[in-house]
Amino acid sequence: MKMEIIEEQLNGLDGGVLEIGYNEEAKAHxxxxxxxxxxxxxxxxxxxxxxxxxxxxxxxxxxDENDVFLLQQLKKLVQRCEGDLIVALGYAKEDVPFSMEWMETKNKNLILQKLATWALEQEETK
Structure with missing residues (x-):
């Protein structure tokens, strides 16, 4: 995974790229x-x-609090759907209260990014 870093994140230094890898043998990133x-x-x-x-x-x-709630709900669904993010999102959107909160959030991409990162970590620990 790669993450673009901008100047504000590096205390005024130039921007850059943060690459993240994982080594199964070392169980480390x-x-x-x-x-x-x-x-x-x-x-x-x-x-x-x-x-x-x-x-x-x-x-x-x-x-924010609502975004964390949405993320936690999605994590529970992903576990029930045996790690399948797409199926979990489908089930989540069928739930009316979840769907209403989901439509209001502006952080959908960040929630999905955190969910995907979490799901990958769950796979790595199996």
């Missing part, structure tokens, strides 16, 4: 930051918790 205007990249191995904290810190958009 490799975070590699490649600055936009420099060849001096840096990499570090981290566990899932630290990777998630770093991703949250670098995400400019934040989830």
């Amino acid at each position: 490799l975070l590699s930051l490649h600055p936009e205007k420099s060849d001096d990249g840096v990499s570090i191995w981290v566990d899932s918790d630290l990777k998630n904290k770093m991703m949250d810190a670098l995400t400019l958009q934040k989830l």
Whole structure:
């Protein structure tokens, strides 16, 4: 996975790209930051918790209470649908209260990104 980093996220430094990899044997994530205007990249191995904290810190958009509720509901559905995100979203949209909240949120992309990241981590731990 790649994440574009803008100047505001790097305290005024130039932008860059954060690449995230996973090594099954090490059960760890490799975070590699490649600055936009420099060849001096840096990499570090981290566990899932630290990777998630770093991703949250670098995400400019934040989830509000309703968005967190939607994310939690989707996680439950994904578990019931044996990891199938598409089927889970289909079931969620059939639920009227969920569907109404879903239509009102402006953070659909961020919710789906967090859901997909979570679902991949669930697969990795099986």
